[in-house]
Amino acid sequence: xxxxxxxxxxxxxxxxxxxxxxxxxxxxxxxxxxxxxxxxxxxxxxxxxxxxxxxxxxxxxxxxxxxxxxxxxxxxxxxxxxxxxxxxxxxxxxxxxxxxxxxxxxxxxxxxxxxxxxxxxxxxxxxxxxxxxxxxx
Amino acid sequence: xxxxxxxxxxxxxxxxxxxxxxxxxxxxxxxxxxxxxxxxxxxxxxxxxxxxxxxxxxxxxxxxxxxxxxxxxxxxxxxxxxxxxxxxxxxxxxxxxxxxxxxxxxxxxxxxxxxxxxxxxxxxxxxxxxxxxxxxxxxxxxxxxxxxxxxxxxxxxxxxxxxxxxxxxxxxxxxxxxxxxxxxxxxxxxxxxxxxxxxxxxxxxxxxxxxxxxxxxxxxxxxxxxxxxxxxxxxxxxxxxxxxxxxxxxxxxxxxxxxxxxxxxxxxxxxxxxxxxxxxxxxxxxxxxxxxxxxxxxxxxxxxxxxxxxxxxxxxxxxxxxxxxxxxxxxxxxxxxxxxxxxxxxxxxxxxxxxxxxxxxxxxxxxxxxxxxxxxxxxxxxxxxxxxxxxxxxxxxxxxxxxxxxxxxxxxxxxxxxxxxxxxxxxxxxxxxxxxxxxxxxxxxxxxxxxxxxxxxxxxxxxxxxxxxxxxxxxxxxxxxxxxxxxxxxxxxxxxxxxxxxxxxxxxx
Numbered sequence: 001x002x003x004x005x006x007x008x009x010x011x012x013x014x015x016x017x018x019x020x021x022x023x024x025x026x027x028x029x030x031x032x033x034x035x036x037x038x039x040x041x042x043x044x045x046x047x048x049x050x051x052x053x054x055x056x057x058x059x060x061x062x063x064x065x066x067x068x069x070x071x072x073x074x075x076x077x078x079x080x081x082x083x084x085x086x087x088x089x090x091x092x093x094x095x096x097x098x099x100x101x102x103x104x105x106x107x108x109x110x111x112x113x114x115x116x117x118x119x120x121x122x123x124x125x126x127x128x129x130x131x132x133x134x135x136x137x
Numbered sequence: 138x139x140x141x142x143x144x145x146x147x148x149x150x151x152x153x154x155x156x157x158x159x160x161x162x163x164x165x166x167x168x169x170x171x172x173x174x175x176x177x178x179x180x181x182x183x184x185x186x187x188x189x190x191x192x193x194x195x196x197x198x199x200x201x202x203x204x205x206x207x208x209x210x211x212x213x214x215x216x217x218x219x220x221x222x223x224x225x226x227x228x229x230x231x232x233x234x235x236x237x238x239x240x241x242x243x244x245x246x247x248x249x250x251x252x253x254x255x256x257x258x259x260x261x262x263x264x265x266x267x268x269x270x271x272x273x274x275x276x277x278x279x280x281x282x283x284x285x286x287x288x289x290x291x292x293x294x295x296x297x298x299x300x301x302x303x304x305x306x307x308x309x310x311x312x313x314x315x316x317x318x319x320x321x322x323x324x325x326x327x328x329x330x331x332x333x334x335x336x337x338x339x340x341x342x343x344x345x346x347x348x349x350x351x352x353x354x355x356x357x358x359x360x361x362x363x364x365x366x367x368x369x370x371x372x373x374x375x376x377x378x379x380x381x382x383x384x385x386x387x388x389x390x391x392x393x394x395x396x397x398x399x400x401x402x403x404x405x406x407x408x409x410x411x412x413x414x415x416x417x418x419x420x421x422x423x424x425x426x427x428x429x430x431x432x433x434x435x436x437x438x439x440x441x442x443x444x445x446x447x448x449x450x451x452x453x454x455x456x457x458x459x460x461x462x463x464x465x466x467x468x469x470x471x472x473x474x475x476x477x478x479x480x481x482x483x484x485x486x487x488x489x490x491x492x493x494x495x496x497x498x499x500x501x502x503x504x505x506x507x508x509x510x511x512x513x514x515x516x517x518x519x520x521x522x523x524x525x526x527x528x529x530x531x532x533x534x535x536x537x538x539x540x541x542x543x544x545x546x547x548x549x550x551x552x553x554x555x556x557x558x559x560x561x562x563x564x565x566x567x568x569x570x571x572x573x574x575x576x577x578x579x580x581x582x583x584x585x586x587x588x589x590x591x592x593x594x595x596x597x598x599x600x601x602x603x604x605x606x607x608x609x610x611x612x613x614x615x616x617x618x619x620x621x622x623x624x625x626x627x628x629x630x631x632x633x634x635x636x637x638x639x640x641x642x643x644x645x646x
Binding site: 093094098108109115116117 | 167
């Protein structure tokens with residue numbers, strides 16, 4: 001019986017958007033106009049094509065960020081209990097060493113990524129020429 | 138605060154020694170990073186390949202040494218439990234680690250030639266080593282948390298390995314498909330784990346087994362959770378219903394990666410499946426959650442679908458991909474034939490499935506590495522393109538014939554005994570229908586395997602084979618070694634099956 005509530009919730013969840021679409025389709029007047037078909041750019045008239053290319057190198061930075069973001073998640077609980085662990089008589093080899101090994105592995109990875117040029121900002125010749133073209137016009 | 142410290146203290150030296158094969162693999166991966174960090178512009182293909190092989194071989198050596206010495210086995214004090222029971226070192230873990238490291242060794246030797254012209258082979262070797270490390274962890278995981286983490290650790294490098302040829306459309310497409318299906322099945326597995334936890338209140342496999350008897354009203358939740366965990370296992374082993382990534386990924390990936398995924402990755406999935414279902418979910422059979430029947434149906438469908446689809450292929454690599462699905466079906470018999478309370482027959486049939494995966498590791502890796510060699514020569518992909526290759530490369534073609542007949546189960550090579558013991562075990566456990574389907578599909582498989590041998594040895598070359606002059610040392614050595622081991626596993630099958638059955642028996646004890 002407890003699943004009945006979830007089923008009802010799902011029904012309502014589907015019904016609300018459907019109802020909104022149907023009601024607005026019934027109420028609104030039909031005024032076809034070309035301006036309605038353009039891309040919405042906050043009131044600006046859109047220029048250029050919609051296929052803007054973003055620099056893929058951002059993803060490398062994002063990846064490295066995620067690694068060290070997760071690292072802080074791991075280090076926080078360790079930092080919270082480190083002092084009390086030492087007071088309780090846990091030897092350094094068990095309180096400190098595992099974390100050093102963990103960070104050491106991440107450091108090896110970061111050094112490697114750095115050395116093979118993952119964080120190096122390569123210069124795109126095409127982007128540079130496009131930029132000078134824009135400046136010249 | 139003191140509550141956090143109540144687990145048993147971990148002796149690091151002891152843990153490292155118990156987990157030495159896995160630790161060695163991880164260290165080798167880091168050393169490969171180190172070498173490449175010191176000389177980022179030097180390619181160092183030879184040095185990196187030799188370092189990687191040294192790592193996998195030493196891990197293999199340690200695993201075999203531990204197996205022979207009885208580490209973690211009932212004769213020597215039983216399984217070694219580490220990290221509050223999240224990791225367990227026993228015969229099953231060591232046996233599967235031996236499979237992963239042997240396959241990885243062969244694949245690395247072959248990759249030395251396959252990626253000869255690659256710009257940065259270090260990333261390939263490190264991805265392969267880290268994936269092997271994760272597989273070693275999968276085999277010793279004794280908690281659903283470590284199962285999930287190690288499975289993801291193995292999957293993520295695998296996606297990158299499949300898409301390793303960045304400029305090759307097929308490779309990138311295969312990587313994307315593999316990744317998407319992998320992400321879905323990871324979600325399914327995680328959901329299943331959460332449901333099992335909701336019903337039993339534990340993630341440790343032995344604790345789950347202890348709690349299953351008292352789930353009461355929650356047995357529906359538990360049942361759904363177990364089915365979803367089975368889905369995660371099915372993805373990793375490329376079994377129905379999560380099999381459809383396999384032909385795409387194996388065909389598009391560089392052939393050494395296909396070899397690695399279809400042998401080692403599949404075995405890793407079975408390592409997890411065997412341990413989780415034998416240790417944790419076995420009592421569920423008593424309360425009406427018949428996952429044995431589920432695996433029985435999946436095994437039949439997987440065997441039939443894999444073998445029939447393989448028979449209709451025109452490309453050799455794709456044929457091997459479907460045949461690898463068929464072999465997942467055979468190994469699934471090891472789970473399907475488990476019944477409540479029949480420890481002896483359960484151990485026999487699961488041990489037979491493990492031994493089959495061991496033999497399969499060599500013959501299937503060898504077959505894919507032969508394809509890697511053909512790809513490197515630039516000969517086409519279809520059966521017709523393989524015609525007459527035996528004239529130019531007789532030794533490799535002989536090895537390929539050995540792999541094909543062994544995969545089909547002809548009574549000349551290792552593949553025969555492992556299938557025979559597996560089907561016999563299924564019959565003894567009362568599952569004659571599984572053995573019957575296995576035998577029929579094996580007979581069918583002889584048709585498509587022999588097509589390769591016929592093309593290699595009996596047909597005349599349709600294309601110009603003059604380009605085949607050189608014999609790449611590493612690839613050739615890997616293919617020949619795999620072939621020799623496949624032949625030697627016929628007389629040497631005794632110790633393998635004994636080790637496997639002892640390891641399986643320890644799970645059911």
